[in-house]
Amino acid sequence: xxxxxxxxxxxxxxxxxxxxxxxxxxxxxxxxxxxxxxxxxxxxxxxxxxxxxxxxxxxxxxxxxxxxxxxxxxxxxxxxxxxxxxxxxxxxxxxxxxxxxxxxxxxxxxxxxxxxxxxxxxxxxxxxxxxxxxxxxxxxxxxxxxxxxxxxxxxxxxxxxxxxxxxxxxxxxxxxxxxxxxxxxxxxxxxxxxxxxxxxxxxxxxxxxxxxxxxxxxxxxxxxxxxxxxxxxxxxxxxxxxxxxxxxxxxxxxxxxxxxxxxxxxxx
Amino acid sequence: xxxxxxxxxxxxxxxxxxxxxxxxxxxxxxxxxxxxxxxxxxxxxxxxxxxxxxxxxxxxxxxxxxxxxxxxxxxxxxxxxxxxxxxxxxxxxxxxxxxxxxxxxxxxxxxxxxxxxxxxxxxxxxxxxxxxxxxxxxxxxxxxxxxxxxxxxxxxxxxxxxxxxxxxxxxxxxxxxxxxxxxxxxxxxxxxxxxxxxxxxxxxxxxxxxxxxxxxxxxxxxxxxxxxxxxxxxxxxxxxxxxxxxxxxxxxxxxxxxxxxxxxxxxxxxxxxxxxxxxxxxxxxxxxxxxxxxxxxxxxxxxxxxxxxxxxxxxxxxxxxxxxxxxxxxxxxxxxxxxxxxxxxxxxxxxxxxxxxxxxxxxxxxxxxxxxxxxx
Ligand SMILES: Cc1cc2nc3c(=O)[nH]c(=O)nc-3n(C[C@H](O)[C@H](O)[C@H](O)COP(=O)(O)OP(=O)(O)OC[C@H]3O[C@@H](n4cnc5c(N)ncnc54)[C@H](O)[C@@H]3O)c2cc1C
Ligand code: SF4
Ligand code: SF4
Ligand code: FES
Numbered sequence: 114x115x116x117x118x119x120x121x122x123x124x125x126x127x128x129x130x131x132x133x134x135x136x137x138x139x140x141x142x143x144x145x146x147x148x149x150x151x152x153x154x155x156x157x158x159x160x161x162x163x164x165x166x167x168x169x170x171x172x173x174x175x176x177x178x179x180x181x182x183x184x185x186x187x188x189x190x191x192x193x194x195x196x197x198x199x200x201x202x203x204x205x206x207x208x209x210x211x212x213x214x215x216x217x218x219x220x221x222x223x224x225x226x227x228x229x230x231x232x233x234x235x236x237x238x239x240x241x242x243x244x245x246x247x248x249x250x251x252x253x254x255x256x257x258x259x260x261x262x263x264x265x266x267x268x269x270x271x272x273x274x275x276x277x278x279x280x281x282x283x284x285x286x287x288x289x290x291x292x293x294x295x296x297x298x299x300x301x302x303x304x305x306x307x308x309x310x311x312x313x314x315x316x317x318x319x320x321x322x323x324x325x326x327x328x329x330x331x332x333x334x335x336x337x338x339x340x341x342x343x344x345x346x347x348x349x350x351x352x353x354x355x356x357x358x359x360x361x362x363x364x365x366x367x368x369x370x371x372x373x374x375x376x377x378x379x380x381x
Numbered sequence: 382x383x384x385x386x387x388x389x390x391x392x393x394x395x396x397x398x399x400x401x402x403x404x405x406x407x408x409x410x411x412x413x414x415x416x417x418x419x420x421x422x423x424x425x426x427x428x429x430x431x432x433x434x435x436x437x438x439x440x441x442x443x444x445x446x447x448x449x450x451x452x453x454x455x456x457x458x459x460x461x462x463x464x465x466x467x468x469x470x471x472x473x474x475x476x477x478x479x480x481x482x483x484x485x486x487x488x489x490x491x492x493x494x495x496x497x498x499x500x501x502x503x504x505x506x507x508x509x510x511x512x513x514x515x516x517x518x519x520x521x522x523x524x525x526x527x528x529x530x531x532x533x534x535x536x537x538x539x540x541x542x543x544x545x546x547x548x549x550x551x552x553x554x555x556x557x558x559x560x561x562x563x564x565x566x567x568x569x570x571x572x573x574x575x576x577x578x579x580x581x582x583x584x585x586x587x588x589x590x591x592x593x594x595x596x597x598x599x600x601x602x603x604x605x606x607x608x609x610x611x612x613x614x615x616x617x618x619x620x621x622x623x624x625x626x627x628x629x630x631x632x633x634x635x636x637x638x639x640x641x642x643x644x645x646x647x648x649x650x651x652x653x654x655x656x657x658x659x660x661x662x663x664x665x666x667x668x669x670x671x672x673x674x675x676x677x678x679x680x681x682x683x684x685x686x687x688x689x690x691x692x693x694x695x696x697x698x699x700x701x702x703x704x705x706x707x708x709x710x711x712x713x714x715x716x717x718x719x720x721x722x723x724x725x726x727x728x729x730x731x732x733x734x735x736x737x738x739x740x741x742x743x744x745x746x747x748x749x750x751x752x753x754x755x756x757x
Contacts, residue, residue, distance in 0.1 A: 114470050114471070114484075114674075115470070115471055115482060115484040116471070116482055117482070118479075118480050118481075118482060155672075157473060157475050157480055157663075157670055158473075158475075158661055158662065158663035158667065158670035159661055160659065160660075160661045160672075161659065161661075181688040182688065194478050195478050196475075196478055196479060196480040197480070198473070198480065198482060340687060341685070341687070341692065342684065342685050342686050342687055342692070344657065344658055344659045344677075345657070345659070347516075347517035348511075348514065348517055349511065349512065349517065349519060349655070349657065350656060350657045350658065350659070350674075350677070351655060351656030351657070351677070351679065352656070352658075352677075352684060352685065354679075354702070354706065354710070356710055356713075357710040357713030357714060359714070362517075378629045379629075379698070380692060380693045380694065380695060380697075380698035381629070381692075381698070381702075
């Protein structure tokens with residue numbers, strides 16, 4: 114339960130309310146994370162928040178944080194050289210290798226792009242292991258689109274299909290308009306041989322999972338990442354429970370078939 | 382091997398435990414209830430007191446005898462001695478942009494628990510499963526629990542809200558103790574039978590004055606156990622639990638939500654409820670900070686707070702979470718029931734909600750069946 118000090122080595126404003134921090138250990142580092150896992154980031158005197166690993170490169174952790182309350186505001190306010198606390202990694206990972214030999218369909222809504230980013234980087238690093246690869250991104254508005262430069266770079270590649278849609282376009286927007294499920298309908302994958310990784314607000318994930326199933330992707334090949342209130346991340350505080358699961362350790366990445374029934378029950 | 386304590390034997394046990402440097406905690410009468418506190422001698426125990434418990438009701442009453450353990454579940458459980466209401470997790474200091482973080486050594490005063498009921502012994506086992514998980518051991522709990530000496534007591538007078546025999550956790554302690562006492566009081570004779578459950582328990586028992594129990598003593602103990610089982614105030618049927626879990630939209634969930642105040646009393650008195658929140662604070666200069674873990678409850682609205690609202694915003698969903706966690710999903714998580722049948726949540730609910738009654742009602746698909754009065 115004790116965080117280790119990490120130093121902010123780089124800070125980038127992504128969106129009006131979203132910041133990406135690169136963090137390097139001051140002393141002993143926490144163990145290397147797997148894609149899909151999260152860390153508990155601690156802002157001195159304010160508190161902790163679970164934040165997904167958005168990247169891990171040469172010992173440096175990348176976290177993208179949206180300012181929604183006290184803890185995230187304090188984290189977003191940190192500047193180069195500041196120290197914050199960090200413990201982790203926690204939870205289950207995406208386990209990209211489960212898709213080896215098949216097609217990969219990644220669906221991200223809003224800030225959900227941060228937790229799936231390591232899927233894309235891992236996939237591109239081992240590109241030959243997979244069939245077709247598709248990334249579908251939905252955002253409320255063009256201004257709420259995360260990692261725009263990186264998306265541009267990925268879009269230019271021949272070995273990755275990137276489609277972006279926004280709910281409400283601005284005059285300058287030339288891309289798709291509409292919900293991300295629409296992109297799923299025409300994603301160029303072989304459904305029977307596809308693994309789908311879905312991350313975003315819970316409602317969006319439910320619709321996206323359904324659209325993926327409607328395309329014919331087997332239910333056992335659909336995985337998503339859940340969000341719940343978390344205080345401890347080690348199965349002690351009880352806050353993250355969803356039925357029999359502690360989302361902090363049995364999740365956040367879960368199979369659709371394991372949670373479908375639970376997510377259907379209102380206020381479960 | 383069962384022994385019968387000599388007169389003053391119980392006090393000798395307390396003295397021997399204190400001589401080991403232990404703080405002895407036992408049941409005491411305080412503020413009109415039987416609760417737990419530090420005791421100096423057997424004279425501090427609630428000799429001559431019993432209580433009447435019922436849904437939403439607790440009344441201390443004199444027994445008119447000199448019995449010491451003539452009551453059932455004390456108002457508080459043992460969890461606060463192993464898992465305190467507030468625990469300091471870290472202390473940190475910030476100087477310019479350097480942060481130093483210290484984890485305090487857990488305080489682990491050597492303790493002895495005297496008078497642990499069978500349901501509460503089961504509750505300790507339940508908490509062990511949560512906090513002594515080899516993958517995530519809680520240092521405070523582990524340090525306090527590790528060495529605690531346990532003197533259990535068999536229940537002769539189960540309360541009206543008790544249902545340990547339904548949960549297979551009592552009324553007679555079977556394991557998990559160093560010593561177990563049974564008080565036998567029938568007019569002429571008043572004896573304390575003691576059995577050791579560990580080597581150190583046997584060693585301590587050898588230090589105090591006692592004689593071997595006779596066959597008659599053992600037979601009387603058996604009768605006392607049978608009477609306790611027969612006198613159990615409430616009952617919970619396991620097939621009802623299975624059925625109660627089936628329908629998340631059963632109208633009874635709305636019905637109980639109408640009555641429940643979401644006050645969290647039930648979770649505070651429960652010997653197994655373990656939920657907590659963490660709280661941070663700083664001193665006025667903003668250079669020193671502390672992080673505390675405090676008891677929390679699934680009945681609070683904040684408990685499931687996410688940006689955009691709470692997952693369980695209705696009382697209905699929170700009561701459902703509590704009940705189904707206790708009785709159903711706890712098994713999935715910890716391979717044990719989260720309810721040990723101590724009855725505290727029934728007694729201490731200000732509006733007298735009784736989980737045994739709720740489960741029985743939820744198990745019926747016919748919602749028109751009127752609410753049953755409390756069992757016998
Ligand atoms: C597995 C997981 C991964 C996440 N990844 C990211 C990410 O990569 N980037 C990102 O910006 N956000 C992420 N979140 C959401 C983020 O953790 C919350 O937005 C954050 O905890 C809000 O804290 P706050 O104090 O700033 O907000 P407030 O809304 O002010 O919080 C108020 C209170 O609610 C509590 N609270 C609110 N949401 C949560 C929560 N999820 N867990 C615990 N307590 C909460 C706070 O502790 C506080 O006490 C993730 C959440 C989870 C569960
Ligand atoms: S749920 Fe009620 S009866 Fe069961 S252990 Fe907790 S307080 Fe006791
Ligand atoms: S069941 Fe009773 S004790 Fe528990 S929260 Fe509701 S009103 Fe309070
Ligand atoms: S976050 Fe505490 S139990 Fe999962």
